[in-house]
Amino acid sequence: MSSERRRRSIFEMFDEYFERVEALVEHQVEALMERPSWRPVSSTIEPLTNIFIEATEVVVTADIPCTDPRKTRVNFIDEDTLEVTAPLQRCVKYGDFRVRHRRGEFRQFHTRFKVPVPVEKHEAKITCKRGVLEVRIPRKLGVPTAIE
Amino acid sequence: MSHVVSVVEKEAIPEEPIIIAGLPDIGLVGVIAAVHIASSLNMKDVGSVESDLLPPLVVLYNGLPKPPVRILSSGKLVVILSETAIPASAVYKVAHAIVQWALEKKAKLLVSIGGVAVEDRHSIDKPKVFASASDEATLDTVKGKGVEPLDKGYIVGPYALILRYSAMQNIPAISLLAEAFFNYPDPEAAASAITELNKILDLNVDVSKLREKGEEIRLASKDIMRRTQLEMAKMRKSQEYDVPPLHV
Numbered sequence: 001m002s003s004e005r006r007r008r009s010i011f012e013m014f015d016e017y018f019e020r021v022e023a024l025v026e027h028q029v030e031a032l033m034e035r036p037s038w039r040p041v042s043s044t045i046e047p048l049t050n051i052f053i054e055a056t057e058v059v060v061t062a063d064i065p066c067t068d069p070r071k072t073r074v075n076f077i078d079e080d081t082l083e084v085t086a087p088l089q090r091c092v093k094y095g096d097f098r099v100r101h102r103r104g105e106f107r108q109f110h111t112r113f114k115v116p117v118p119v120e121k122h123e124a125k126i127t128c129k130r131g132v133l134e135v136r137i138p139r140k141l142g143v144p145t146a147i148e
Numbered sequence: 149m150s151h152v153v154s155v156v157e158k159e160a161i162p163e164e165p166i167i168i169a170g171l172p173d174i175g176l177v178g179v180i181a182a183v184h185i186a187s188s189l190n191m192k193d194v195g196s197v198e199s200d201l202l203p204p205l206v207v208l209y210n211g212l213p214k215p216p217v218r219i220l221s222s223g224k225l226v227v228i229l230s231e232t233a234i235p236a237s238a239v240y241k242v243a244h245a246i247v248q249w250a251l252e253k254k255a256k257l258l259v260s261i262g263g264v265a266v267e268d269r270h271s272i273d274k275p276k277v278f279a280s281a282s283d284e285a286t287l288d289t290v291k292g293k294g295v296e297p298l299d300k301g302y303i304v305g306p307y308a309l310i311l312r313y314s315a316m317q318n319i320p321a322i323s324l325l326a327e328a329f330f331n332y333p334d335p336e337a338a339a340s341a342i343t344e345l346n347k348i349l350d351l352n353v354d355v356s357k358l359r360e361k362g363e364e365i366r367l368a369s370k371d372i373m374r375r376t377q378l379e380m381a382k383m384r385k386s387q388e389y390d391v392p393p394l395h396v
Contacts, residue, residue, distance in 0.1 A: 037371060048332055048374060048377075050330075063329075065367050066367055129270040129271065130269075131363055131366065132332065
């Protein structure tokens with residue numbers, strides 16, 4: 001084992017390490033994808049979402065078609081968790097998609113986001129256009145370090 | 149069938165067809181457009197793309213199995229439609245098989261319908277459509293129909309390969325790319341792409357229903373979009389945002 005280790009260069013070891021990390025991340029993302037996004041128990045649908053960390057703000061978007069923007073709720077449930085609830089304009093059933101072997105009806109979109117950087121949660125700006133919700137939250141910016 | 153992609157014709161497809169590819173990509177533009185074209189023109193199933201590189205699934209319609217990548221046709225107009233995300237690992241062979249089949253059939257034109265992601269998509273009323281082509285004459289024809297060329301930039305994924313292989317095999321091919329959401333289904337972008345396709349192919353596919361039913365289509369397409377998103381990440385699809393180096 002030790003002689004094998006001596007034969008590998010530091011670059012090979014780095015490559016192997018990053019390959020393992022990449023495989024792990026891919027595996028976890030795929031595991032997340034395998035979770036059903038239609039949840040009959042809670043009558044909710046998990047929407048497609050995106051989160052972008054920009055220089056001065058965090059932009060969160062969610063695709064929430066068939067909803068009324070006036071009834072959509074966006075709340076911070078703690079310092080870094082954002083919750084979105086958007087009732088559908090009408091109750092949707094599996095049967096509406098000709099899926100007749102499953103039972104369940106869906107009344108709203110529901111999702112939670114972990115915001116990965118500190119933000120000014122009380123200054124969030126929320127818009128909804130074309131059924132796409134957009135939440136723009138200013139980042140908490142630290143004290144800049146002066147350049148000598 | 150080890151790692152081979154084959155195009156299977158269940159019914160004879162005439163030579164010199166015009167082939168439209170609707171594969172899962174940005175905003176699912178191609179898939180949504182292909183489904184709409186096929187149903188508007190009452191196309192029937194005539195074949196499939198088969199491979200053990202594709203997910204092991206069938207799509208059930210009225211209790212009967214349909215392959216995930218279907219070929220539908222009406223006369224000489226043929227649609228290749230995928231109802232599952234094409235795994236990144238299969239993209240080379242699927243694109244190669246489609247182009248080889250187009251070559252064997254002496255295709256008059258191979259059209260790929262897709263999207264080009266724009267960040268301010270939600271503030272765009274009518275998404276613009278750009279075109280790229282496998283050769284200059286085909287691009288000139290498309291430009292003559294009033295479609296703006298995608299002058300410079302990267303295309304990543306199955307359509308990139310279809311265009312590249314078509315150029316190598318001298319098959320006239322175009323990519324029609326509508327401004328779209330990156331990873332949200334975009335029926336309005338599909339409607340814009342079909343409107344341009346109507347001009348190019350002298351078709352008359354009505355897109356009003358596509359616009360009316362847009363929100364329902366988005367709801368029904370979100371799961372295939374989610375899986376496509378994963379495959380796009382593996383293909384490094386975000387390279388389409390990159391600026392290519394200076395022209396040599």
